[in-house]
Structure formats: structure tokens, C-alpha cells
Amino acid sequence: MRDFKTFTIKNVCKSFGPKQALNNFNLTLEKGQFITFLGPSGCGKSTALNCIAGLIPITSGAMFIDDECIDDGVHSVPPEKREFGMVFQNYALFPHLTVFNNIAFGLELKKLDKQVIRERVKSVLKMVHLEGYEEKFPNQMSGGEQQRVAIARCIVMEPRLLMLDEPLSNLDAKLRIDMRYEIKSIHNRLQISSIYVTHDQQEALALSDRIVVMKSGHIQQVGTPEEVYSQPANLFVADFMGFRNIWPAEIETITEGGAELEVRLNVQGVKLASRLGPEAAQAKRAGLMAAFQKRQPVYTAIRPEDIALGENGPNQQECQVDVVEYLGQTSQVAASFTNGVRIDLRPEARVDQGETIRLTIAPEKIQVFTKEG
Numbered sequence: 001m002r003d004f005k006t007f008t009i010k011n012v013c014k015s016f017g018p019k020q021a022l023n024n025f026n027l028t029l030e031k032g033q034f035i036t037f038l039g040p041s042g043c044g045k046s047t048a049l050n051c052i053a054g055l056i057p058i059t060s061g062a063m064f065i066d067d068e069c070i071d072d073g074v075h076s077v078p079p080e081k082r083e084f085g086m087v088f089q090n091y092a093l094f095p096h097l098t099v100f101n102n103i104a105f106g107l108e109l110k111k112l113d114k115q116v117i118r119e120r121v122k123s124v125l126k127m128v129h130l131e132g133y134e135e136k137f138p139n140q141m142s143g144g145e146q147q148r149v150a151i152a153r154c155i156v157m158e159p160r161l162l163m164l165d166e167p168l169s170n171l172d173a174k175l176r177i178d179m180r181y182e183i184k185s186i187h188n189r190l191q192i193s194s195i196y197v198t199h200d201q202q203e204a205l206a207l208s209d210r211i212v213v214m215k216s217g218h219i220q221q222v223g224t225p226e227e228v229y230s231q232p233a234n235l236f237v238a239d240f241m242g243f244r245n246i247w248p249a250e251i252e253t254i255t256e257g258g259a260e261l262e263v264r265l266n267v268q269g270v271k272l273a274s275r276l277g278p279e280a281a282q283a284k285r286a287g288l289m290a291a292f293q294k295r296q297p298v299y300t301a302i303r304p305e306d307i308a309l310g311e312n313g314p315n316q317q318e319c320q321v322d323v324v325e326y327l328g329q330t331s332q333v334a335a336s337f338t339n340g341v342r343i344d345l346r347p348e349a350r351v352d353q354g355e356t357i358r359l360t361i362a363p364e365k366i367q368v369f370t371k372e373g
């Protein structure tokens with residue numbers, strides 16, 4: 001296998017007629033990294049993956065393996081010469097071939113020695129925990145087992161980049177978690193580079209070294225799971241990563257406190273204080289100052305689990321409980337402030353519909369965004 005140090009995507013655009021499916025896509029993947037493309041349906045994840053695989057031509061931009069250009073929209077290295085492997089959502093196994101023959105297929109095309117093929121198939125079957133399944137046919141296996149065969153068929157070719165397009169979507173919730181673990185451990189054991197496509201934020205957080213969040217063909221943020229989870233770049237990413245309580249607000253004051261920023265907000269009469277840590281303050285200072293001076297609305301974003309019940313603490317508020325959904329350890333609660341604004345919270349203590357509760361929110365848990373980010 002020809003190895004590489006970096007795979008670089010520079011300003012790649014892809015249009016289908018008038019539809020711009022990818023817009024100035026830029027990314028660098030270092031060997032061994034696990035990168036996830038995350039976003040809602042139609043945001044361009046599969047298009048990005050198919051462009052990387054060489055399965056669809058790019059409209060403009062270029063892609064490089066180290067210094068070698070593999071695609072600039074005019075000259076394109078064909079898919080089979082890129083030595084990338086792809087695992088699809090629907091497994092795409094040959095139904096009339098046994099597990100052994102499905103996995104051996106690519107090696108036979110390469111005319112490898114029969115004994116070598118037998119050994120390599122045996123070794124990948126062990127890796128995906130399917131020893132003894134050689135003679136079964138796909139229709140004699142569960143969805144999870146078929147997906148393991150699809151992964152084995154891909155990695156037996158020793159691809160230098162492993163690409164997985166929503167590989168767990170057809171599996172039930174428990175199996176998805178088991179297979180998620182399998183995929184990450186195969187990635188680690190083979191020290192391979194992987195690109196994974198999903199619309200499931202939990203999957204992205206659990207698997208990735210870096211997450212690329214996408215919307216309408218545009219990259220919204222590239223960051224580690226921690227960065228994307230706790231410092232979303234804009235409202236879209238915040239919403240996608242589980243922030244709720246997104247309310248338009250007016251800034252009443254902005255105060256510098258060392259490298260931090262304290263922002264006092266008015267949400268239709270409900271007063272809240274937010275504190276931005278040094279990194280967020282640096283990224284947002286100019287935008288928030290401009291919104292403050294021009295009296296433009298900003299937006300809050302607060303995770304339901306970051307709102308606590310209690311009489312003591314910062315940002316004390318009173319609200320009335322409208323709906324309670326029992327979730328076991330916690331409850332999903334929808335409540336309203338006295339001004340009618342809805343708030344979602346997840347208290348561990350029991351609350352009842354119709355009850356008036358007091359809550360408190362730590363200022364550093366209140367994110368503030370302008371429309372742009």
C-alpha cells in the first residue's frame with residue numbers, strides 16, 4: 001500500500017446543474033485521523049465523500065495526497081487507483097456469493113495467490129468477529145453481521161483511506177453502539193485514516209478526532225468533539241449539538257473582566273447574565289459589540305441539562321411547568337417564564353405539570369450568538 005501523510009481538499013465545489021451541493025470545501029486530514037462529516041439530510045455529506053472517492057467529478061477546486069494532485073476537476077485519478085475503500089449504508093454485498101467470496105472478490109481481481117487470499121480473508125473475519133461465517137450467504141445473516149462483512153470486504157484491500165457512509169443507519173439502537181465501538185477499534189488497530197458520514201451527533205462525538213459540521217454544502221465548523229460540543233461556532237451548530245433555549249435577546253451591557261466578557265441580556269423582560277470565557281470572548285467580542293451598538297438582536301443558547309432547580313444561585317428565575325416527559329434518571333420538562341417564553345430543562349428532581357418552580361443558570365452556561373455566529 002502506498003501510504004500518505006496528509007490528504008488535502010482545497011476549495012472543492014460541486015454543482016448538480018443549478019444546485020450547489022458543495023461550496024468551497026476545505027479540509028486537511030492527517031494520517032491516522034478519524035474525521036466525521038456531520039450534518040442534516042441534504043447538507044452535502046455523501047457528495048463530499050463521493051467526490052473524495054472519485055465516484056463523482058468535482059466542479060472546481062483540487063485534492064492532494066501529500067504533494068500529488070489526485071483531482072483538479074480536469075485530471076482525475078480513477079477511483080480504483082486512489083486505493084480508498086468505501087462502506088455503504090446498505091452494505092452492497094453480492095447476494096449470490098458466500099461471505100468468503102464476497103470478501104475475496106477484490107483480491108481475486110488482483111490475481112493474488114489463493115493461499116494468500118485465504119489467509120487475508122481469515123484474518124479480517126477474525127477482526128470483525130465473524131470467524132466460521134465463510135460459507136454463509138448474506139440473506140442468512142442479520143443486518144449487523146452483513147455490515148461487518150461489508151467492512152471486512154473493504155479493509156481486506158488495505159485501503160489507505162477508509163470511508164464509511166452512514167454505515168450504521170440500518171441497525172437498531174443497541175447494535176449501533178456495539179458496531180460504533182467495533183469501527184473505532186478497527187480504525188485504531190489498523191492505524192488507518194477514516195472519514196465517516198453521519199447525521200447522528202452522538203456517533204460523531206463518540207468516534208471522531210475531528211468533526212466537520214456541514215449545512216447546505218457549507219462547512220460550519222471543524223473542531224474536536226469537545227470544541228464542537230462546548231464552543232459551537234454559530235447557532236446552527238449549537239442547535240445541531242443539542243443546545244436549546246434559543247431566544248432572541250437585547251444586550252443591555254457588555255463588561256470586560258480580564259480576558260472574559262460579561263454580557264447582560266434582556267429576553268423579552270427576563271434578565272440573564274452570560275459570561276464568555278477567554279476563547280469565546282476573543283471570537284465573539286467584535287460581533288457582540290457591533291450588535292450592542294447597532295441595537296441588533298442576539299441569541300441565547302442553553303443546554304436543558306445546564307439549568308438547575310433551586311432558590312440559590314445566579315440567574316434566578318421563576319417559571320411554570322407545562323409538560324413533563326419521564327426519561328428515567330431525568331425528565332424532559334417544558335416550562336414557561338412569566339413572559340410566556342418557553343424554556344426546556346432536564347431536572348433530576350421530580351417536578352409536576354402546573355407546578356411553579358425556581359431555577360438557576362450558571363452564566364458560563366449561557367452562550368450568546370449574533371445571527372452570523
Ligand SMILES: Nc1ncnc2c1ncn2[C@@H]1O[C@H](COP(=O)(O)OP(=O)(O)OP(=O)(O)O)[C@@H](O)[C@H]1O
Nearest residue numbers: 016019021039040041042043044045046047048199
Ligand atoms: N445526482 C444528483 N443530482 C442532483 N442533485 C443532487 C444529486 N446528488 C445530490 N444532490 C443534491 O445535493 C444536495 C446534497 O446531497 P447529499 O446526498 O450529498 O446530502 P447528504 O448530506 O448526504 O444527505 P443524506 O444524509 O440525506 O444522505 C442535496 O440537495 C441533493 O438533493
